[in-house]
Amino acid sequence: MDFWHGFWVITGIHLLAAASPGPDFVFVSQQTLSRGRRAGLVCSLGIALGLGVHIAYSVLGLAAVIASAAWLLSAIKISGGAYLLYLGIKGLRAKAQGKTVELHARTLPAQSVAAGLWKGFLCNLLNPKAPVYLVSVFTVVLSPAMPLWQLAVYGVWMIVLQLVWFAAVALLLSVPRVNRRFRQAGHWLDRLLGSVMALLGIKVMMS
Numbered sequence: 548m549d550f551w552h553g554f555w556v557i558t559g560i561h562l563l564a565a566a567s568p569g570p571d572f573v574f575v576s577q578q579t580l581s582r583g584r585r586a587g588l589v590c591s592l593g594i595a596l597g598l599g600v601h602i603a604y605s606v607l608g609l610a611a612v613i614a615s616a617a618w619l620l621s622a623i624k625i626s627g628g629a630y631l632l633y634l635g636i637k638g639l640r641a642k643a644q645g646k647t648v649e650l651h652a653r654t655l656p657a658q659s660v661a662a663g664l665w666k667g668f669l670c671n672l673l674n675p676k677a678p679v680y681l682v683s684v685f686t687v688v689l690s691p692a693m694p695l696w697q698l699a700v701y702g703v704w705m706i707v708l709q710l711v712w713f714a715a716v717a718l719l720l721s722v723p724r725v726n727r728r729f730r731q732a733g734h735w736l737d738r739l740l741g742s743v744m745a746l747l748g749i750k751v752m753m754s
Contacts, residue, residue: 550697553688557701558708560684563743565712572716574670578663579717586663587717593667595710600672602702605681609689609698628752630683635745639738681705687750 565571571594579587671677685698719725 550700553697553701554704556688557684557705560687560743561705561708562712563739564680564684565709570674571671571713574667575713575716576720578666579720580723582658582663584717584721586658587721588714589660589663590667590670591710591713591717593664593669594671594713595706596664597668597671597674598677598709599702599706601677601681602705605678605685606695606698606702609682609685624686624689625752626683628683628686628748628750630679630748632745632748632752635741635743635748637741639741639745683748 575587575590575594578590685701688701
């Protein structure tokens with residue numbers, strides 16, 4: 548897979564994954580509506596930095612695998628494809644939420660930038676699914692001839708996407724009506740993500 552083909556594949560997958568409601572989305576939403584827009588933006592930066600740690604060791608680890616053994620690369624691709632398929636099935640089974648949780652703006656005391664940054668960083672860093680997800684996504688574009696710099700560029704771009712997406716979430720979810728509508732439509736987003744992930748998982752395992 549050439550650079551730009553892989554670039555756009557990574558972009559599409561990661562935007563769908565970031566948009567699907569999960570721990571990071573819930574945390575940014577909570578921080579925005581309880582402490583204000585600024586807190587949500589700071590939290591978004593922390594989440595992006597946490598993702599950077601996961602990406603760094605994932606890229607370096609995959610580069611080592613590519614250099615060491617072809618059979619190990621094949622095993623990782625099969626495992627990654629299976630995990631993508633699992634995520635796809637899980638997303639396709641998503642159901643609408645019966646009711647939404649209302650959070651009232653600025654009900655919590657203000658916190659320092661450092662505290663908000665640290666909380667966002669830990670929210671992503673301590674997510675046990677993040678490493679598996681990243682390796683699985685990279686397996687979609689991985690090939691024995693792929694240079695380290697190409698994986699690194701993809702990784703940095705994913706961090707940028709993560710920051711831009713959650714900054715947008717913080718800006719939009721400061722409006723409670725927007726937050727409510729997004730939650731109501733969340734299961735459709737999960738199903739769309741599920742369809743894409745399932746197809747990619749099958750493709751990776753068959754390649």
